[in-house]
Amino acid sequence: MNNSLEEKIARVKGELTSEDILVFRFSSLSGRNFACVYTDGIVDKNMIGELIVKPLREVKAEDGADRIKKLLAAPELKDGKDFADVIERISDGDAALFAEGAEEVFILGVKSPPGRAVAEPPTQVTVKGPREGFTEDIKVNLGLVRKRVKSPALQVKTITCGKQSRTAVAICYLEGICKKGLPEKIEKQLKANEIDILADSSYAAGFISQRPRSLFKRNATCEKPDIFCAKLCEGRVGLICDGSPIAITVPYMLVEDFQTAEDYYSVSYRATILRVLRFAAVLLGILLPAFYVCAQLFKIQLIPAKLLFKIASSVAGIPLSPSVEIFFALFVLEVLNEASIRMPKYVGLALSVVGALVLGDTAVKAGIISTPAVIIIAFSAICLYTVPDLVETSATLRLMFLIIAGSVGAFGVILAIAFIMSYLVTEQSYGVPLLSPYAPVIAKDMRDAIYKYDTGALKTRPKALKSPNKVRLKNKR
Amino acid sequence: MNEKISVRQICFILFAYNAATKMLLFPTFAAEAAGNALIFPILFDLAVQTAVVWSVAYLSSRTDKTLFALLEDNLGKVAARVIYALLGLWFLLSAVVPVNEQQLLVHDAFYDTMPSLWIFMPFFVFAVYAGVKSLTNVGRCADLCFPIFLFCTLSFMVMAVEGADFTALLPVLKGPFNKVAGLGVSSLYRFSESTFLLIFMGHYKYGKGDAAKMTLSYAAGGIAAVAFITLFYCVYGPLAPTRSFALSSISVFFPSISYVGRIDLYLLYAFDIVALFATVLNIQAFVHCMCKVFSRDCRIIYSLAACAALIAVTFAVNNNFITLQKAAAGWFWIPALAFAYILPPLAWILRRKR
Numbered sequence: 001m002n003n004s005l006e007e008k009i010a011r012v013k014g015e016l017t018s019e020d021i022l023v024f025r026f027s028s029l030s031g032r033n034f035a036c037v038y039t040d041g042i043v044d045k046n047m048i049g050e051l052i053v054k055p056l057r058e059v060k061a062e063d064g065a066d067r068i069k070k071l072l073a074a075p076e077l078k079d080g081k082d083f084a085d086v087i088e089r090i091s092d093g094d095a096a097l098f099a100e101g102a103e104e105v106f107i108l109g110v111k112s113p114p115g116r117a118v119a120e121p122p123t124q125v126t127v128k129g130p131r132e133g134f135t136e137d138i139k140v141n142l143g144l145v146r147k148r149v150k151s152p153a154l155q156v157k158t159i160t161c162g163k164q165s166r167t168a169v170a171i172c173y174l175e176g177i178c179k180k181g182l183p184e185k186i187e188k189q190l191k192a193n194e195i196d197i198l199a200d201s202s203y204a205a206g207f208i209s210q211r212p213r214s215l216f217k218r219n220a221t222c223e224k225p226d227i228f229c230a231k232l233c234e235g236r237v238g239l240i241c242d243g244s245p246i247a248i249t250v251p252y253m254l255v256e257d258f259q260t261a262e263d264y265y266s267v268s269y270r271a272t273i274l275r276v277l278r279f280a281a282v283l284l285g286i287l288l289p290a291f292y293v294c295a296q297l298f299k300i301q302l303i304p305a306k307l308l309f310k311i312a313s314s315v316a317g318i319p320l321s322p323s324v325e326i327f328f329a330l331f332v333l334e335v336l337n338e339a340s341i342r343m344p345k346y347v348g349l350a351l352s353v354v355g356a357l358v359l360g361d362t363a364v365k366a367g368i369i370s371t372p373a374v375i376i377i378a379f380s381a382i383c384l385y386t387v388p389d390l391v392e393t394s395a396t397l398r399l400m401f402l403i404i405a406g407s408v409g410a411f412g413v414i415l416a417i418a419f420i421m422s423y424l425v426t427e428q429s430y431g432v433p434l435l436s437p438y439a440p441v442i443a444k445d446m447r448d449a450i451y452k453y454d455t456g457a458l459k460t461r462p463k464a465l466k467s468p469n470k471v472r473l474k475n476k477r
Numbered sequence: 478m479n480e481k482i483s484v485r486q487i488c489f490i491l492f493a494y495n496a497a498t499k500m501l502l503f504p505t506f507a508a509e510a511a512g513n514a515l516i517f518p519i520l521f522d523l524a525v526q527t528a529v530v531w532s533v534a535y536l537s538s539r540t541d542k543t544l545f546a547l548l549e550d551n552l553g554k555v556a557a558r559v560i561y562a563l564l565g566l567w568f569l570l571s572a573v574v575p576v577n578e579q580q581l582l583v584h585d586a587f588y589d590t591m592p593s594l595w596i597f598m599p600f601f602v603f604a605v606y607a608g609v610k611s612l613t614n615v616g617r618c619a620d621l622c623f624p625i626f627l628f629c630t631l632s633f634m635v636m637a638v639e640g641a642d643f644t645a646l647l648p649v650l651k652g653p654f655n656k657v658a659g660l661g662v663s664s665l666y667r668f669s670e671s672t673f674l675l676i677f678m679g680h681y682k683y684g685k686g687d688a689a690k691m692t693l694s695y696a697a698g699g700i701a702a703v704a705f706i707t708l709f710y711c712v713y714g715p716l717a718p719t720r721s722f723a724l725s726s727i728s729v730f731f732p733s734i735s736y737v738g739r740i741d742l743y744l745l746y747a748f749d750i751v752a753l754f755a756t757v758l759n760i761q762a763f764v765h766c767m768c769k770v771f772s773r774d775c776r777i778i779y780s781l782a783a784c785a786a787l788i789a790v791t792f793a794v795n796n797n798f799i800t801l802q803k804a805a806a807g808w809f810w811i812p813a814l815a816f817a818y819i820l821p822p823l824a825w826i827l828r829r830k831r
Contacts, residue, residue, distance in 0.1 A: 298588045304738030408599055411587040414746050415603050418753045422607050425617035426479075439617040441485060 005100045009035050012096070015087050024048065028059040038095040044112035047074075048095055052108060065104045072097075076109025091166065113137065118144065121223035121245065123388050128265040130226045138168050138242035144225035145172060145240075149232065153177065161190055161204065161241075165197035169204055172228075172238040179466045182430060183237050186250065201244040208239070208250060211427070215393055218429040220252045227261050235467030251432035251465060254424070255449045257389040258282075268454040275450045278386045285383030286398045289326050290405035290413050292376050296322035298409035314370040323406025325369050329377040330402065332359055334395075337381075436464040479613045480680050484687045486616030487677055491530065491691055492698035493619065493626035494755035495670050499702040500630075500724060501578040501752060503667060504709045506802065508717035510660040513646050516707050518661030523699035525818065526668035530695045533674040533821045534688035543679030544824060545769045551827045558770045564672065565766030567816040569783055571669055572759035574805050576600075576787050577798055579749075579756050586725045586745055594795050600753070601784045607757040608764045608780030612680050615761055622751040629748040630701060633728055634708055636741060640730030641711035663806035669817030670695060675824065676762050724748060760784065 009023055020040040027033050034056060036048060051074040058071055069077065076094075080086040086096050086105050093111035118140065121133030134141045142156060157171045169190060173183045186208050193207040201221070209218040222228050223246055228238050231249045239248040258278045263271035295302035296315070303311060318325060336355040340348045363369050384394045397420075404412040427434045437445030445462045447453040456475060461467045499519075507515040540547065548557035580597045588596070607614075674691070709723040712730065720726040728734070728741040760783045767779040794801040 298592075299742070300589055301739045302742055304736065307738070408596060409587055409592075410746060411583045411596065412599055414587075414749050415599050415753070418750050419603050419606060421621055421750070422603075422610060422614065422618055422754075425621065426610070426614045433617070435617070435621070439620040440483065441620050 005033055005035055005098055008098050008105075009037065011083070012037055012086070012090070015083075016090060021090065026053055026056075029057050030060045032059050032061050032063070033100040035098045036095050037090055037098070038110070039090060039093055042093040042113040043095055043110045047110040047112070048108075051110065052095070052097060059099075061101075065099070065102045068099055068102065069106070072106065072108070074108040074110070078107040078109075080105035080107050088166070092168075111139075115140065124223050124227070124261065126224075126260070126262045126265075129261050130224070132225055133223045134225060134228075134240070134245040134247055136243050136245055138170055138240055141225070141240045141245075141247070142170055142172075145229060145232075145238075148225055148229040149174070154232070155183070157183065157187065159187060159190060161193070161195070161207075162198035163194055163196050165199070167198040168242040169198070170240040172232060172240065174232050174235070177233065177235050177461070177467050177469045178237055179235060179431075180468065182251075185430070186237055186239070198241060199243070201239060201241040201246045201248050204239055204241055205248050208248075210429070214427070215396055216254070216424065216427065216434065217393065218250070218252055218427075218434075220249045220256045221246050221389060222249065223247070224261060230261075230264070233461075233472065235461050235465040235469075251428075251430040252434070253429070253432060253436050253462075253464065254434050255437070257387050258450060259448075259452075263452055264455065268452045271452040272450070275452060279450055281383040281386040282390060282394055285380045285386075286394050286401060287413065288380050288383070289330065289376055289398060290401035291410070292372070293323045293326055293402060293405040294410040294413065297406065302410075311370075311372050314372050317367050318370050319367075320369070321406075322373075323402070325373045326377065326402060327406070329369055329373045330399065332363075333377050333381055431466070432464045437462070480611050482612045482616035482677055482681050484681055484684065484690060486619045487674070487681060488690055488694035489619040489623040490615070490673065490758070491670055491695040492701070493623045493751055494758060495695060495698035496630065496702040496705070497626060497748070497751045497755045498575055499667060499699075500705050500748075501575070501582055501722065502802075503664070503702075504706040504723035505718055505721060506806075507660060507664065507706055508710050508713075510663070510806075511657045512715070513710060514649065514657045515660065515710060516646070516703060518657050518664065519699075519703055519706065521661050522664055522668040523696070523703065526671060527692060527696045527699065529671040529818055529821050530674060531688060531692040532825065533671050533678070534691040536821075536824055537674075537678055537681070537683045538688055541679060541683070544675045546679060547824065547827045561766045562770045564675070564816060564820075565763045565770065567672065567812055568759045568763040568766065569786060570809070570812060571666065571672075572756065572763070572783070572787060573790050574666075574801070574809070575752075575756040575759065577791060577794055577801055579752060580791060581798055582722055582724070582749065582752070585722050586742065586749075594792065597791070598788070601788055603753065604757050604760050604787070605777070605780045605784050607754070608760040608783060609776035610761060612677065612761075612765070615758065618754050622754050625747055626751045629744045629751070630705065632744050633724065633741065633748075634705060636728035636731035636734075637708050637712055639732070641708055642714065643711050645711050645714040646707070662810055664810075665818070666805065666809035666813035668699075669813050671821045672817050673758065673762060675821055676765055760787075 013021070013023065016037075022038060022040050024036040024038070025033065026036070036052060038048070052072060055071040055073050056068065059068060078089075080089065080096060086107065089107045090096050093113060095108045095110045097106040097108060099106075115135055115137040118132050118135055120131040124133070132144060134144065146154070151174065153175045155173055155175050158168050159171065160166050161169050171183050171187055171190075189208045190204060195203065198204060205217070205219045205221070206212045211218060220231070222231070228247050228249065232238050236249045236251060239250075241248075258275050260274075263274065291302060296311075300308065315322070315325075320328060332355075336351070336359070340351055340355070343351055360374055364371050364374060380398060384391050384398070387394070401413055401416060404416050408415075424435050425433070425439045433440060436442060437449050442463050444460060445464055448458055448462070456473070459473045459475070460470050461472050463470075507519060511518055542550070545557055545561055548560055552560075579600065580594070583597055583600075584591060705723070705727075709720075709727050710717050712727055713720055724745050725742070728744075729739075731741070734741065760780060763783045764776050764779040768774055768776065
């Protein structure tokens with residue numbers, strides 16, 4: 001880059017033609033000219049003034065690049081490698097400083113994209129324990145991780161994904177604790193996908209999944225840095241994508257979704273009870289509508305006699321068959337659910353009143369659907385939300401089981417369960433069986449699965465993760 | 478394909494699958510054949526098969542090769558293939574009774590009214606799918622099935638014990654000896670798990686004491702089945718042969734049933750998951766054998782072929798299970814004797830190198 005200042009700026013403007021790429025020209029007291037090129041809206045202009053313009057007022061006409069570098073007060077200061085690198089840095093939110101008479105281009109980290117403050121994540125609310133959640137800013141998120149894991153073993157490798165979006169993705173792991181070769185494998189898989197825009201971490205999750213079309217996911221998600229760090233310390237690899245408040249961790253085990261951060265902050269017995277409750281609730285949520293239909297259509301003995309009389313009086317006169325009735329109720333629930341998420345809050349409130357009263361109460365009074373059907377679908381929905389990370393899978397399974405129950409009956413449901421078991425037992429996430437530590441049985445890992453030992457007894461990292469450093473706790477117990 | 482299986486998983490198979498297959502229609506037939514003396518021929522068959530299981534398990538401590546490799550080394554490739562083909566046919570044959578028992582169970586316990594035979598056909602979809610799976614998959618399914626089996630069986634027995642009258646077993650050996658001995662011979666084919674162990678040979682890492690673990694697991698599974706069958710007889714006494722499925726009738730006298738409904742049916746459904754895996758194990762073993770015979774891993778074709786044959790048999794014996802049962806009791810013991818009682822000890826004479 002040995003052209004004059006104006007030629008350099010013209011070359012940059014020739015490449016970055018957008019109007020939000022601004023050129024700020026200024027001079028030192030001795031008359032030396034400078035130009036700072038940056039993207040409007042994502043840089044902190046005060047920082048440009050304080051860290052670049054103010055110090056450079058002292059530059060003299062004969063000062064070289066070294067002197068300029070010394071005067072710049074920016075903590076993030078790099079030399080632009082070549083023209084392409086300069087263009088990429090400007091697009092990414094850094095400022096490029098061109099000096100008259102100097103060949104070098106200085107890249108200054110003055111990025112300050114608009115973003116929200118650190119807040120409690122809406123999907124992982126806790127009563128006990130830290131309340132900080134990830135934001136959409138990768139730097140803030142990495143800061144939250146660094147705040148908790150100060151070890152030099154923490155490695156953060158940032159790569160860029162998305163041809164147009166050039167989204168930064170940070171691959172985080174603990175050197176010596178994470179299985180060797182795993183971060184490289186993930187990086188390779190991420191780089192193998194050339195997409196225009198990486199809008200969210202779920203895109204990355206799809207790219208690193210070995211079976212992206214499967215109903216069962218292959219990665220865990222978390223919105224809380226404390227969970228993220230705990231998973232890194234177990235030997236997992238974490239991915240933080242710029243623009244997404246949801247981080248991803250791999251390898252994944254299905255049992256992870258039944259665990260919450262709070263389990264580790266409360267008494268182990270209580271945690272165990274809650275985990276069993278979540279597991280039972282998900283099973284019930286998936287299977288209850290199916291078995292209700294089975295009982296009504298094929299095996300009436302599945303319902304206790306007294307309850308049967310109640311149900312019989314409720315369903316008398318209902319024009320729909322049990323399976324269609326439940327299917328209809330489920331359809332209404334899904335529509336209400338979808339609409340209430342998308343609508344503005346004040347409309348959503350009205351919608352829930354309309355949904356609960358008009359569609360629920362009135363439909364029952366009108367004799368379109370029965371009270372037990374409404375209760376079962378409502379209870380099933382509540383049950384599924386005890387494990388929010390699995391809702392996508394469990395709601396699909398519930399629908400699938402309902403269709404099977406209405407057509408084949410309980411035997412179809414049992415066959416479908418056996419089918420899912422047979423499918424899941426050999427499914428893996430980066431070499432770790434999804435159903436681990438139950439299939440295959442890993443006795444030591446069962447200490448923190450559905451049953452939870454107290455923290456003092458969890459001395460080793462999960463064996464399934466094949467960490468080279470197995471011990472995580474040393475004590476005399 | 479990953480064909481590794483662990484000793485623990487084999488133990489679970491020998492315990493849970495062994496017991497599960499003997500808890501469907503077998504209690505009724507045993508009660509009919511030997512009356513209150515049903516326990517003795519079953520124990521006899523169990524003891525003999527346990528010894529055979531031990532012989533195969535102990536053989537594994539002397540070689541890390543598969544049975545096919547041993548046969549190939551000693552008798553040549555052609556002979557090894559012929560023996561494996563016959564073994565495969567045995568697995569297919571031994572699947573006939575469990576599949577039809579499963580079909581009857583489905584008709585009896587899953588529906589109020591007798592459904593069409595077509596309602597059972599999805600089973601074969603599952604069987605084709607499970608048939609192509611590796612031994613690793615078989616082992617891991619056993620990991621999941623074991624606790625289900627344990628929970629369901631214990632629950633059944635706890636619920637049944639209150640209605641049991643143990644004096645129904647007295648006087649011991651009331652029935653004629655030839656009937657008791659007849660049951661011992663005719664039910665030999667039901668105790669043939671050593672053949673699975675032959676298939677698993679060379680696919681697991683033998684450790685010190687594993688032969689004892691496997692043998693004890695098999696014996697424990699058999700004893701669990703014997704306990705269940707005995708309890709069933711004690712609940713119903715001489716009426717036991719009239720109850721088609723012990724599983725659906727053993728717990729009906731449990732007092733809470735009248736308040737909370739037929740919770741035993743939910744247990745039965747959970748138990749049926751184990752029974753399903755135990756049934757398809759024969760198909761998986763058949764597919765494994767065929768892969769060796771043809772030296773090609775066309776699992777889906779072998780699995781489809783096995784299921785097609787079983788569908789044909791199921792339609793042929795539709796609503797006429799008694800005929801099948803009589804035929805099985807009459808001559809199934811002959812191939813069972815050859816494959817499950819004579820072949821495994823014969824494997825000892827094969828020259829082996831670790």
